[in-house]
Amino acid sequence: MREKLKRSFFILTSMSIFILVLLFIGEEYDEPKKIEEKTHYLPKVSYISSSEDAQASSIFSYGVLKPKWDITLKSQVNGAITYINPLFESGSLVTSNTVLMHIEDKPYKSQKSKAEVAFAEAKLGLIQAKKKTENTNRYWELSGINSPPSDLALFKPQLDIAEKALEAARQDILVADSNLSYTHVKAPFKGTIIERKVGLGQQVVEGEPLLRLIDHQNFYLPVFLSEMQWKNLSNQWLNSKAKLYLNEGEVIADATIISGGYHLDSETRQYPLFMEVNSAQNDGLISGQFIKVRIAGKIFDNYLSLPESALTQDGAIWFIDHQDTLRFYEPKDIHYQDKHVLVPAPDKTDYLGQKIWRVATVPLSFFLAGQRVEPIEVLMEK
Structure with a gap:
């Protein structure tokens, strides 16, 4: 009887140990499944919210x-160059009215003196012509002749010639002054000398290039x-x-x-x-x-303003719909504004009248249309 009890106890103990081993092995096999279930997650995708609006493009x-000015300065008089400004070198920056060189001026001083003498003579001739006309007119009145005197009798043609001669002499002085001023060659504006074409002592003639000057x-x-x-x-x-x-x-x-x-x-x-x-x-x-x-x-109506990074190499964008799934969209038109791109909003009829578009900031290689993701909103830089 005692041996029978021992045998029964041994059998029960063995079965208990066997059951415990089976339970332990079962837990070992179930643990990876639990870990696997815990590590299964949706990919996170950063997005910016953009609403369609009127967008100004750039x-x-x-x-x-x-x-603005790139000129070749030429001589307007004839003569030898008697002075060169040290600044008159290629690459020099000169201010407006800087004297760059002198051209011999004696002939032009003489021209001015002659013009002044001619002006004085013409002025005297006009005074004499006026006096002659006045005297003739007075004598005619004293003569008692009722008919008016003719212009020729009053020397009016001579008076007209004297007036024009005086004006011509005045213009000759202005020409002489201009020619004399041209002997001092000046920079017409602030600029950089690109090329010097003449040197000290060189004989120049009217129309000969002196230098090239560009505006600064x-x-x-x-x-x-x-x-x-x-x-x-x-x-x-x-x-x-x-x-x-x-x-x-x-x-x-x-x-x-x-x-x-x-x-x-x-x-x-x-x-x-x-x-x-x-x-x-x-x-x-x-x-x-x-x-x-x-x-x-x-300005484009109903466009989205997006960061340039949202655009794929093929000119498409990825956005997340109301079910948190990825959608692929190829805009037909793309414009640029600073560091942003402007694209027409997708057709609302295809996306249940969606107004706010959640656009992926950086398209990634694993993106698939219809793929569920975990959206994470970020702010778009201005």
Whole structure:
């Protein structure tokens, strides 16, 4: 009997141990499933909220700053160069009215003296002609003749000639003064001497080039637009303002669009626009600088303003619908405004009249249309 009890106890103990082992093994196999269930999650996608509205676009282009005046200064008199200003060198910056050189002036001083003598003689001749006319008129009145005297009798033709001779002599003095002033060659504006063409002692003649001078105060900027940019240009582009940038930096000046656009450039086959730079903002500007230009474009209704990063390489965007699933959208039209892109809002009929669009800020390679995600809103930079 005792052996039977021992055997039963042994069997029960063995079965209990076996059951415990099975339970332990079962828990070991269930644990990975629980871990797997815990680690299963939705991918997080950052988005910005954008509502469709009227959006003002911008057009960007580049150009090289050019001087408004680029001249070759020529001699207006004949003679030898007797003086050269030390500043008269290529690359020198000179101010307006700076005397750059002297040309021999003795012949022109003589010309002025002769003109002054001729003027004095003409003035005397006019006085004599007036006196003669007055005396003749007085004698005619004293003679008692009732009929009026003729112009010839009063020497009026001679008086008219004397008046014109005096005016001609006055103009000769002005010409002599001008010629004498031309012997002092001056800079007509503040500018940079690009090339000196003459030297001290050189004999020059009227019309001979002396130097090349470019403007240092007034600039203009030619830029070229593609056909699409031209079509997207604001209708009020003429006399409108444009912003100028050095590379990607801050605005350095304003410019006014003064002309252009009505023909294609023969070299670039694009539409040229010509801008005049605001002279009050030209500090630091020099001819030849490469300038970035922003021009006001048209205003587009029912467009979204998005960061440039939201655009894929193919020009598409991803947005999250009301069910937190990804949607792929290829806009037919894209415009730019500062660091943002402007795209037409998707058709509301396809998305249950959606008004606020949750657009992925950075499209990622794992995005699939219809994929559920966990949206995380971020603020769009202004």
